[in-house]
Structure formats: structure tokens, C-alpha cells
Amino acid sequence: MSGDLPPRSSVKRWLVTTNHKDVGILYLVTAVFFLILGGVLAVLFRVHLWESGGTGLLDGTQYNRAVTVHGLLMVFWFISPFALGFGNYIVPLQLGAKDLAFPRLNALSYWFYLFSGLLVIASFFLGGAWEGGWYMYAPLNVPEYNPAMPATRGGDMTILAIMLFTMSVTIGSVNFLTTIHHFRAEGMGLWNMPLFTWSILLTIWMMLFAFAALLAALFLLASDRILLTQYFASEGGSSLLWGHLFWFFGHPEVYIVFFPALGVMFETFQTFSGRRLVGRKWVIIAMVLVAIQSFLVWMHHMFLTTINLEVKTLFMATSIGISLPFDLMVFALIYTLVKGHVRFTTPFLFSLGALVLFIIGGITGVFLGAVVLDYEFRGTYWVVAHFHYVMVAGATALIGAIYYWWPKITGKMYSETLGKLHFAAYFIGFNLLYFPMFVAWETPRRVFDYGEYLEPWHKVATVGGIILAASYFIMFYALAKSYVSGPDAPDNPWAFSRTAEWATSSPPPLDNWTGRPSYASGRLEFVDERAADGGVETATDGAGAGAAAEAETARQANAHDDHADHASPWPVAIGLGMFVLFLGLSEMDSYVESMHPEIEGSPDVTALVITLLGVAVLGVALFGLGRERFEAPTMPIAERWPFEGVDTTKLGVWFFIASDVVVFGAIIGAYLFMRIYFGWGEFETVPPSATIGLINTYVLLTSSFTVILALVMAERENKRGLLASMAATLLLGLTFLGIKAYEWGYEFSQGIFWYEELQYSMYFVTTGMHALHVTLGLLIAGFMIYRIVSIDAYLADHRPVEYFGIYWHFVDIVWVVLFPLFYLM
The missing domain is CATH 1.20.120.80 (Cytochrome c oxidase, subunit III, four-helix bundle)
Known part of the structure; x- marks a missing residue:
């Protein structure tokens, strides 16, 4: 059986922990690291664009790599993992659970995430990072059709890194879905879940299927580059095939990024207006509709392809239609403020700013949903500006989440003055950076040169980028000052917060609660299951009753160990094994080339040794994980609709199978698509x-x-x-x-x-x-x-x-x- 967790000051604690709060902190800190790395790349190429002519800091290859890796890091390794960091920490607390359903898998998901990001960083030093855009369009994603981007080990490593990241997402998705559907406190039906948890639930459902399609596409691309197969190196339909596979993931990814931000906005608007969200059930229905519709609009990214006009018109309708549920959500947020008494705290300012930015991004996105306008705007900075007004609007709300849950996570309050200064610099820098791109929309995307008449707008954008980057230093200083010398935070620092995380201490204890949280009476109560009479001790509606939180803290101080485990060394070992294995695989194409009669060369023995070493480490770690006795926190009494008759592990297996169905469906679909494209009988x-x-x-x-x-x-x-x-x-x-x-x-x-x-x-x-x-x-x-x-x-x-x-x-x-x-x- 795993031992107790080491103290937080020990490095070992962070290597072996499986506790959801620790894993959440690891996600948040790591995501900020990748944010800084991606931000440095962004500043580099923005400074390069200070003048037209392409004579700045970077040459063509360096510029392409900086832009590509910036996009990859921000889309894959910052925004979604940052949101899932809050999901890890907050969702079990809001549900009334002690942990996620599969704590070791939760830790494994994090280590896959970290090691996948390290693979991308390593690619810079091992043959050169990927430089063909974060969307990796075919056939330019294979060396045969792009001599300027050779089959470098770094390029292959980047593809394998994204594959490892998708594995992390799949493991995490299975865990979150099982937890939310099986670990809700007694009396908490789906309709009654907090809106942040609702947003995470729908995000994870989209992740389960969207990232499975991406994993299939990456598997085929990796086989092309390492095994020299012909999926995207063939004449004809390969570019369409990649477009369908990638954008079936790519468009839901926009909502995967933005939904957690919406959840933060819902929570903060309620808390700082002192009013329940207007039209709450309709907002939930609207989010469900968007989650479903997100898989029905991918082809609007392919309006410039040879797809016939009738199909394009259909997808134009679905693209415009998906904006309608968002209209409902936006009006619900605005009307909640109108009816409430708003307090302009730092978390609220960032959420309000996110709403303003998202409205601009949504309106400009409608332009791209029209076939005729898309012909004009596609491939220009109009798309760049729209994309960032949507995606970074989500990041804006998540920054508000830092300030909102900082007292709960650290037990410290921050300086409102510094927080508001951060918001002012951030909001000004953001709009100075991205709004000029709408005006300078004729600038071609992915090109490091532009017309001289657009130079003033690019200079404004570069100044905005520097201000935006500088605003983060204010945040880092404010949070560091708070952590070191800030005043202690009460258990609930917000007057009108409604959710269960504020009914426990700040920061929460290891197992979150001693009494069992229950909503059976219609409000949050803590049932002391050790009491002889089994009675209810203290109740709170989650709206800030300090006595309830103090009583719960006292019970926690006198709690007995329930023998649940929170530590295991095997997840990090498995992650390390996968890291080494993928390092070796990134150079295994030399063995296939040595078999090919038309390609000269000898196999790289080092690559084989590293691959076998990775297999050995992985095998030992998996065997150790299987033999380990590990007692995960359980929830014998919980709401489990609509899966009451399915035990927890079986439910997780079914969710995994659902994801794997999409993987095989995409690969089989690729075969059917290409065979039909070339003619079924002639193939x-x-x-x-x-x-x-x-x-x-x-x-x-x-x-x-x-x-x-x-x-x-x-x-x-x-x-x-x-x-x-x-x-x-x-x-x-x-x-x-x-x-x-x-x-x-x-x-x-x-x-x-x-x-x-x-x-x-x-x-x-x-x-x-x-x-x-x-x-x-x-x-x-x-x-x-x-x-x-x-x-x-x-x-x-x-x-x-x-x-x-x-x-x-x-x-x-x-x-x-x-x-x-x-x-x-």
C-alpha cells in the first residue's frame, strides 16, 4: 500500500502525489511555464514584424518555427491544461467528493502532459522544431511535398509529443467523466451542479471525442513520417483527408478552450452581482447544444477546398446557427449584471473583460462563417485577430479564475490594487495587440512580410504585445507578494459565493471533508457518519455561512485516517518511460529507410537503444503500477444518474472504449474516404x-x-x-x-x-x-x-x-x- 504523502516542501511530494489538489497545482504551474515560453516566442516574432520587408530578428525558418511552436504551446500546452488545473482542484470540491475517481490515472495524465511538452522543447535542440503551422496541413506535413521542411527528428518529435498529449487528454477525460457522473454528493442532480462543473463536464465530453479524432490523424501522420506510409504523400485527396480529420478536432477545440472560461464567468458574475444567473437552465441547455453542434461545423474551415457549393452552404448554415446558443448565454450574463449589485473586484473585471472580448470575437467570426466573405478573409490577419479574440478571451476569464480561487488554494488574500493594475495593463495591451489586426487584415497569415502601408498598424500591435507581456509581471509580483506576506484568507472571502468549495477551510485539507457532504435536504449539509446516531451536525447553503465552515474545519482537525492513499511513484515512472520511448521513435525512420530500395542510408543504432530503453522503463513501471496496492477515496453514497447500475471502474472502461471507437472510426473512415475518392471499383x-x-x-x-x-x-x-x-x-x-x-x-x-x-x-x-x-x-x-x-x-x-x-x-x-x-x- 502507498505511504502517506511527504510534506509540500519536499520535492518527493510533487513526484508521487495523486491528490487532486496537488495535481491541479502542478497543472497550473506547468501551464504558466508553457505560457511564458509561448509568450517569449510571440514577443520575438512581433518584434520581427516591427518593420515590413522581413529584415528583423529572425530568418524565415526561425520565424516559421517561432510562430508554429507558439501556436502549439498556447493551444495544446497552455489554455486547456490551465483550465483543467482549476478543474482538478475545484470540481471534486464542488461535487462534494474527496478526490477524482482514479487518482493514479489523474497523476499519470499530468505526467504525460509534462513530458509531452518537454518533447516539444527538446525538438528545438534535436533537428529543429516543427515549422509547418500548428494545423500541420497536408501534403506539406510530409517531406516529399515540402523540401524546405525536411524530415527532421525535431519535426517527428513534435508530432509524437502531440500524440502523447492526446493520450494525457484521453486519460484525464475518462477520469473526469467518471467522477462527475459517479461522485456527486447525495441530492446533487445534474441540473443542480455548479455551472463551472457543468462547463468542465461538457468540455470533457467534447475532449473525449475530438482528441480521439486528432490522435487518429496524428497516428497516420506519424506513420507517414516514420514508417514512410503514403496517407498524406499521395496525389489527390490527401489534403482533404487531413482537413476533415484535423478540423473535426480543430473546431470543437475552440469550445473546449472557451467552455471552462464560460464556467468561470458564470461563477464570478453570480458571486459579484449577488444574484443567481438569469435563465440558468436555459444556459445549460444552450451549452449542451453548442457542445453537440461543435462537431457539425468543422467544414467551414475548408470553404476554399474543392468541396461542392451545396455542402459548403449547409455548413455555412450550421456555422451561423451555432452562434444562437451563445447569444442566449451572453444575454443571460448581461441581464444577471443588470439585475444585480455589481462589485468590481479583480476576478469580476477579468470576467467582464473576457465577455467584451468574446463578443467582438464572436461577431467577427460570423463573417468567416459566410462562404463569400471567407473567400476574402481566409489566410489574412482578420482570421488571426478573430481567433485570438475568442481563444485569448477564454484565457482572460481563466486569469480571473486565478484571483477568484487564489484565496482557496493558498489561504492568502492578494492586493486588489495590484490586481486591478494588472487588469488595466492586460486589457489595454490585449486590444492594442489584436484590434489593429482587423484594420491591417490584408496582411497574409504565416508570412513574415507585409505591405509597407500596413506598417503603422503592426507597430501598434507590437507595442500592445509588449504591454500585454509586461502585464503578466504585475500578476506574478502580486501573487508572489500575496503568497509570501499576504493576509490570511477566510474560508469564504466572497460574500455571495454559492458553491461547496467555500464551505471548507482555505486551503482545504487532504481529504477535503470529514463529514459527508449532502444536499438531500435541499441545502448543503455535512453528515457525521461516525456519530452514534448518524445525525446531521451542521448545515449551510454554501452562500458564506462562516459558522458552518468553522464547524467543518473543527471536524477535520479531529478526523481519523480513513486509509485512502494519495501517493504512488509509478505514474511519473510511466511518464518517463513514454518520454524515452518517443525520443527513440522520433529517429526510427532511419530503420525503415534502410529497408527502402530507393533510399540510401544506414539505421541509427542509438535510436534503437533509446527506444528499447523506453520500452523497458515503461514495462517495469506498468508492472509496478499493476502490483501496487492502492486504496482510492470512495463515495458509497452519491448521485449517479444516469449510470446508477454501473460500477465506477466499469464506467471508466466504457468511456475509454467510446474514445477508442472514434480512433478506429477515423482510421477506417480514412480508408473509406480515400477509396471512394479514387473510385471504389478502380481502387x-x-x-x-x-x-x-x-x-x-x-x-x-x-x-x-x-x-x-x-x-x-x-x-x-x-x-x-x-x-x-x-x-x-x-x-x-x-x-x-x-x-x-x-x-x-x-x-x-x-x-x-x-x-x-x-x-x-x-x-x-x-x-x-x-x-x-x-x-x-x-x-x-x-x-x-x-x-x-x-x-x-x-x-x-x-x-x-x-x-x-x-x-x-x-x-x-x-x-x-x-x-x-x-x-x-
Whole structure:
């Protein structure tokens, strides 16, 4: 069992912690680090643009890298993780939970996030960072069509870094969804959840599917660059394929970024106007509609492609339609202020500023939703200005969140004078930086030169950028001064706050509560479950009753240890293993090139050694995680609609499967798209043996039967039967892979390689992705057999066998889809 957490002053504490508040702080601090790095790059290229002519600080390659990595860092490594830092810290408190559902997975998600960012930084020093834009358009994302951007190790490393980041997002999404749907305090229905938690819930639902599509796209791109496949190096539809895959992620990402900011605005507007949000249920419905619609508008990013006008018109309608729910939310915020008594604190000023900026960004975005205007504005600084007025408006509200929850996180109050000075400098700098871009809209995007007549506007923008950057120094000084010598914060410093995090101490204790939070009576109460009569001790409506918070703090001081664990060394070890593995993979293309008859060169032995080292570290860490006894905080009494009949871990498995369905759907969809594009009948397919494919289908389906048999044996506590059934599953899976290896070997002997033709690439990559899933399943099965033999596992609790079965059946179903696609059609 994991030991107690070391003190906060110890470095070990931050390496092994799994507590949601610690992980939230790690996310926030790391996101600020990447904000500073991205901001430095932004200042560099803004200074470069001081004069027209492209004769500034940077050469063309340096400029492209600075702009690209700035975009990548801000979109992937700053804004969303920054919001999830607050989500980690605040959401369990607002729900009345002691932690997230899977604390070790929460820590693992953070370490994947950190190490993915370190991979991007390393790319600068290992062959050169990615310079082809954060959107990575095909076919310029492959070296064959972009000689100016060679297949550098740094470029490959950046792609692998984003893949690792998407894995972090997937793990985090499964965790948050399971927590919000299973760990709500008694009496807290979905309708009654705080609006910040609602915004995180919808954000995570969008993340689950949008980032799965991005992961599939990146997997195909990485296979092109490392394995030399032909997905985006083929003539014809490759650019359209990338556009569909990327923007199916890319447009929901706008709302993924902005929804947490909306949640902050809802909370702060209520708190500092002293009034409940007007039209609260309609606002929730509007957010749900936007979350759904966000996946139906991606093609408006592709108006300049060869897509026919009828389809473009349809997506123009959906793009304009998605603005309507936002209109409702904006009017709800404004009307809440009109009816309230506003106090202009620092958090409120940033939230109000975010609303103003977002209105400008939304209105200018409607222009881009019209096909005719998009033809004129696409590829200009109008898009740059609109994009930042939306995305950085979200960041503006999140900065307000720093000030809003700073007293809760640190137990210290900040200086309102410094906070308001920060807002003034920030708001002035922001508008001086981005509004001139609307005026200078004729400046081409992604180009370091522009017309001399636009130079005054670019100089104003550069001055604004410097002021905006300087405003952060005010924030850093204000927060540092507060942390070192600021006055102690009360448990609830805001007079009209309504949510549960203000009903515990500042900062909260390790397990958040001693009594069990409950809303069964219609208001927040703390049930002392250790009391002999099981009675209710103290109640508060969450609106600032100080006595309730003091009573809760007293109970926490006298609390007994409930033996929940908050530390594990394995998440950071797994993250390190993935980091080393991806470092090695970034140079593994040399091995494939050495196999290609038209490419000269010898394989890089160092890359192979690093890759194998990463596999070894990863294997040891995963084995250690599996063997570790870890007791996560539980919530026996909680609201779980609409998943009351599903236990917590099974729900997490189902959420993971839902994400994986999108990954496979995108990869299979890529095959169908390209085959239809080239003509279904004219498309030459790989001629695999239908007989071999049919045999393998029977083998895999039989393995599903043995998994069911294993579950039956576990339920009957029959160790021999369980062991035999799991061993049979393992053997059948190995048989499937053996037959697949024989089939591939025969195809190689016939001169059919994955790097020769597009159809070969699609066959090997799609079936290879499935084989990878089979291999992962077999590793899990092998570990489970080890546990059965060594400690008689799964006899007293058969649920892990059931969870493994869900995954294995999914893998089998995928093969049932792939078999007719590649063997019969």
C-alpha cells in the first residue's frame, strides 16, 4: 500500500502525489511555464514584424518555427491544461467528493502532459522544431511535398509529443467523466451542479471525442513520417483527408478552450452581482447544444477546398446557427449584471473583460462563417485577430479564475490594487495587440512580410504585445507578494459565493471533508457518519455561512485516517518511460529507410537503444503500477444518474472504449474516404487471402468465448477454470498474431510493402493498429494470469475479468469490421 504523502516542501511530494489538489497545482504551474515560453516566442516574432520587408530578428525558418511552436504551446500546452488545473482542484470540491475517481490515472495524465511538452522543447535542440503551422496541413506535413521542411527528428518529435498529449487528454477525460457522473454528493442532480462543473463536464465530453479524432490523424501522420506510409504523400485527396480529420478536432477545440472560461464567468458574475444567473437552465441547455453542434461545423474551415457549393452552404448554415446558443448565454450574463449589485473586484473585471472580448470575437467570426466573405478573409490577419479574440478571451476569464480561487488554494488574500493594475495593463495591451489586426487584415497569415502601408498598424500591435507581456509581471509580483506576506484568507472571502468549495477551510485539507457532504435536504449539509446516531451536525447553503465552515474545519482537525492513499511513484515512472520511448521513435525512420530500395542510408543504432530503453522503463513501471496496492477515496453514497447500475471502474472502461471507437472510426473512415475518392471499383486493393482472414476471424471470436468462460469461472471461484480460460485466451490471441505475421511475411515476399502504394499503406496501418490493440490485450491477459497464479486474484472479486472482457470484445468487434473491408470487398 502507498505511504502517506511527504510534506509540500519536499520535492518527493510533487513526484508521487495523486491528490487532486496537488495535481491541479502542478497543472497550473506547468501551464504558466508553457505560457511564458509561448509568450517569449510571440514577443520575438512581433518584434520581427516591427518593420515590413522581413529584415528583423529572425530568418524565415526561425520565424516559421517561432510562430508554429507558439501556436502549439498556447493551444495544446497552455489554455486547456490551465483550465483543467482549476478543474482538478475545484470540481471534486464542488461535487462534494474527496478526490477524482482514479487518482493514479489523474497523476499519470499530468505526467504525460509534462513530458509531452518537454518533447516539444527538446525538438528545438534535436533537428529543429516543427515549422509547418500548428494545423500541420497536408501534403506539406510530409517531406516529399515540402523540401524546405525536411524530415527532421525535431519535426517527428513534435508530432509524437502531440500524440502523447492526446493520450494525457484521453486519460484525464475518462477520469473526469467518471467522477462527475459517479461522485456527486447525495441530492446533487445534474441540473443542480455548479455551472463551472457543468462547463468542465461538457468540455470533457467534447475532449473525449475530438482528441480521439486528432490522435487518429496524428497516428497516420506519424506513420507517414516514420514508417514512410503514403496517407498524406499521395496525389489527390490527401489534403482533404487531413482537413476533415484535423478540423473535426480543430473546431470543437475552440469550445473546449472557451467552455471552462464560460464556467468561470458564470461563477464570478453570480458571486459579484449577488444574484443567481438569469435563465440558468436555459444556459445549460444552450451549452449542451453548442457542445453537440461543435462537431457539425468543422467544414467551414475548408470553404476554399474543392468541396461542392451545396455542402459548403449547409455548413455555412450550421456555422451561423451555432452562434444562437451563445447569444442566449451572453444575454443571460448581461441581464444577471443588470439585475444585480455589481462589485468590481479583480476576478469580476477579468470576467467582464473576457465577455467584451468574446463578443467582438464572436461577431467577427460570423463573417468567416459566410462562404463569400471567407473567400476574402481566409489566410489574412482578420482570421488571426478573430481567433485570438475568442481563444485569448477564454484565457482572460481563466486569469480571473486565478484571483477568484487564489484565496482557496493558498489561504492568502492578494492586493486588489495590484490586481486591478494588472487588469488595466492586460486589457489595454490585449486590444492594442489584436484590434489593429482587423484594420491591417490584408496582411497574409504565416508570412513574415507585409505591405509597407500596413506598417503603422503592426507597430501598434507590437507595442500592445509588449504591454500585454509586461502585464503578466504585475500578476506574478502580486501573487508572489500575496503568497509570501499576504493576509490570511477566510474560508469564504466572497460574500455571495454559492458553491461547496467555500464551505471548507482555505486551503482545504487532504481529504477535503470529514463529514459527508449532502444536499438531500435541499441545502448543503455535512453528515457525521461516525456519530452514534448518524445525525446531521451542521448545515449551510454554501452562500458564506462562516459558522458552518468553522464547524467543518473543527471536524477535520479531529478526523481519523480513513486509509485512502494519495501517493504512488509509478505514474511519473510511466511518464518517463513514454518520454524515452518517443525520443527513440522520433529517429526510427532511419530503420525503415534502410529497408527502402530507393533510399540510401544506414539505421541509427542509438535510436534503437533509446527506444528499447523506453520500452523497458515503461514495462517495469506498468508492472509496478499493476502490483501496487492502492486504496482510492470512495463515495458509497452519491448521485449517479444516469449510470446508477454501473460500477465506477466499469464506467471508466466504457468511456475509454467510446474514445477508442472514434480512433478506429477515423482510421477506417480514412480508408473509406480515400477509396471512394479514387473510385471504389478502380481502387486496387491488397490481395490478402480470404481463407486466412476467415481462419483468423474464427480464432479471435473463439477467444471472446474463452473470456466469457473465464468470467464464469471467476464468479464460481474456480481457480483452475479461470486460469485455463485466461490461458486459452492468451494462446488464441498469440495464434491470431502468429497468423497475421505469417500473412504479412508472405505479402512482403511478394513485394508488397507498406511504403510502396497508398492501398498498401492503408491495409498495413489499419490492420497493424488492430494488432497493436491485440498485443496490449495480451499483455494485460498475461499480467492477469501472473496475478491468478501468485495471489489467487479475481476469485473474491471477479470484476477485473469483466473489465478485461469488455476491452477484448471491443477488439474482436473491430476485427469483424476490418475482415470484410480488407478481405472481401
